[in-house]
Amino acid sequence: MKFESLRIAGLRCLDGVAVTPSPGINVFVGSNGAGKTSVLEAAYLLSHGRSFRAGSRDVLLKRGATSLSVFAEVRSADGRVRRIGLGRDGSRWQARIDGDQAASLGALVQECAVVCFEPGSHDLIAGASDERRRFVDWGLFHVEHEFMGRWRRYQRALKQRNALLRAGGAAVDDASLAPWEAELASAGEDMTAYRRTYLDRLLPHVRSFMNNVLPELGVFSVRYRPGWDETEDLAATLVSRRLRDMARGHTTVGPHRADFSITFEHAPLREHLSRGQEKLCALACLLGQASLHAEIRGEWPVVCLDDLASELDRTHQEWVVAQLLGRDVQVFVTGTEIPSALVERPVTVFHVEQGAVTALL
Ligand SMILES: Nc1ncnc2c1ncn2[C@@H]1O[C@H](COP(=O)(O)OP(=O)(O)OP(=O)(O)O)[C@@H](O)[C@H]1O
Numbered sequence: 001m002k003f004e005s006l007r008i009a010g011l012r013c014l015d016g017v018a019v020t021p022s023p024g025i026n027v028f029v030g031s032n033g034a035g036k037t038s039v040l041e042a043a044y045l046l047s048h049g050r051s052f053r054a055g056s057r058d059v060l061l062k063r064g065a066t067s068l069s070v071f072a073e074v075r076s077a078d079g080r081v082r083r084i085g086l087g088r089d090g091s092r093w094q095a096r097i098d099g100d101q102a103a104s105l106g107a108l109v110q111e112c113a114v115v116c117f118e119p120g121s122h123d124l125i126a127g128a129s130d131e132r133r134r135f136v137d138w139g140l141f142h143v144e145h146e147f148m149g150r151w152r153r154y155q156r157a158l159k160q161r162n163a164l165l166r167a168g169g170a171a172v173d174d175a176s177l178a179p180w181e182a183e184l185a186s187a188g189e190d191m192t193a194y195r196r197t198y199l200d201r202l203l204p205h206v207r208s209f210m211n212n213v214l215p216e217l218g219v220f221s222v223r224y225r226p227g228w229d230e231t232e233d234l235a236a237t238l239v240s241r242r243l244r245d246m247a248r249g250h251t252t253v254g255p256h257r258a259d260f261s262i263t264f265e266h267a268p269l270r271e272h273l274s275r276g277q278e279k280l281c282a283l284a285c286l287l288g289q290a291s292l293h294a295e296i297r298g299e300w301p302v303v304c305l306d307d308l309a310s311e312l313d314r315t316h317q318e319w320v321v322a323q324l325l326g327r328d329v330q331v332f333v334t335g336t337e338i339p340s341a342l343v344e345r346p347v348t349v350f351h352v353e354q355g356a357v358t359a360l361l
């Protein structure tokens with residue numbers, strides 16, 4: 001998938017911005033605070049329904065503005081062009097596809113694939129488990145269309161069971177809990193199977209990148225923990241956890257607690273990795289995800305590299321650029337100047353200054 005155009009209004013310092021990126025490597029250059037990362041956030045918003053930076057989607061709204069919108073024309077490898085958009089007017093968010101209101105945010109997200117390596121990406125390795133669940137689930141949303149339905153059913157049932165647990169008292173009995181637990185178990189076991197299969201397919205892709213970026217750490221492996229102790233199935237576990245869950249006021253077991261960990265032969269604990277190694281590990285995972293996406297969907301997602309020159313040493317910058325130059329992939333890179341690895345490469349450069357984006361000829 002490639003962006004043919006991107007129009008941004010009311011997002012942080014960007015207003016009335018129109019970008020026509022090239023299908024190859026695009027570099028956004030400008031001083032600190034100019035709005036470079038915000039351009040990537042706009043692209044990412046269409047693909048994830050949220051930002052990669054901390055905070056709710058609502059902090060993206062330009063100070064003092066009442067509406068925000070990002071529209072794009074995206075072309076897929078089969079030549080199909082779609083017009084997609086996401087906007088906030090007042091307190092409501094609305095997604096649009098080809099002029100019509102999208103059935104859901106999920107429908108929009110499935111039309112747009114962007115992976116982003118940015119200063120917070122090490123959270124994929126060192127951060128909380130929800131980062132890793134989001135990573136796996138985002139990949140699945142794009143390559144396994146059945147997954148989103150299961151995910152939605154699971155979230156709905158989880159909300160209902162949690163509401164009952166919080167209400168407590170006479171409202172909570174077998175008759176009220178059992179239907180939601182059956183739903184959680186059925187959707188949750190399916191989700192778990194999809195996630196396992198996904199990770200199995202992802203592993204060789206990540207490995208091929210990991211062998212290049214962190215060869216000194218030796219063989220790596222991934223361990224998936226589904227969110228409950230699998231000596232019992234999820235249905236039985238939910239029943240046996242009822243009293244404890246009631247005391248806690250929420251559901252303490254299930255795929256919403258799942259996680260995976262990466263360990264290396266020479267760094268068996270996450271804490272053994274330096275911050276730079278965490279970043280490289282996250283980069284290998286993101287490129288691996290993009291590569292698996294390409295294998296299944298027949299095209300690469302858009303790859304964003306925010307602040308490339310300050311995130312990676314020169315050797316790794318050159319490595320990642322070499323990986324991408326040889327492929328049919330659209331890339332958005334940001335920096336205060338053109339990263340040395342991209343000097344004298346065929347790139348399209350945009351200058352960003354105080355929220356204005358201009359193509360340099
Ligand atoms: N909600 C908001 N409304 C208005 N301006 C905002 C909002 N949030 C952030 N900004 C401003 O938008 C500008 C652009 O930020 P952005 O992070 O995109 O800059 P950048 O070019 O990536 O800078 P850096 O090189 O420091 O990473 C900053 O000046 C920031 O203060």
Ligand SMILES: [Mg+2]
Binds near residue numbers: 037038307334
């Ligand atoms: Mg930035």
